[in-house]
Amino acid sequence: MKNKAGLIVPLLMILFGVYALLTAMTGTGEQVALIGNHALPRGLSMMIGLIGLAGGAVVMFTVSSNIKKRRLAIRREYQ
Numbered sequence: 001m002k003n004k005a006g007l008i009v010p011l012l013m014i015l016f017g018v019y020a021l022l023t024a025m026t027g028t029g030e031q032v033a034l035i036g037n038h039a040l041p042r043g044l045s046m047m048i049g050l051i052g053l054a055g056g057a058v059v060m061f062t063v064s065s066n067i068k069k070r071r072l073a074i075r076r077e078y079q
Contacts, residue, residue, distance in 0.1 A: 006067070010060035017052025020045050 024032050024045040031039035034048070 006063040007060060010056040010063065013052045013056030013059065017049045017054075017056060020049030020052060022049075024049060 020034055023034055024042050027033075027042065030042055032042050032045045033039050034045055040048075
């Protein structure tokens with residue numbers, strides 16, 4: 001479980017990115033309220049969503065590849 005803890009942050013980034021994109025796409029008008037009553041321009045909320053999706057995917061890929069490298073190193077050490 002200790003090795004899987006690094007996957008929580010990218011998962012949250014991806015979920016927030018999906019939420020921001022869905023909110024930006026389904027909202028009407030130029031302003032979109034992502035959190036509470038704070039209105040943001042539609043383009044900015046789309047960029048936040050894309051950054052969340054892409055950043056989360058990159059971080060998840062990096063973390064998962066590092067976990068695999070550690071597992072291989074441990075296996076080689078014990079053989």
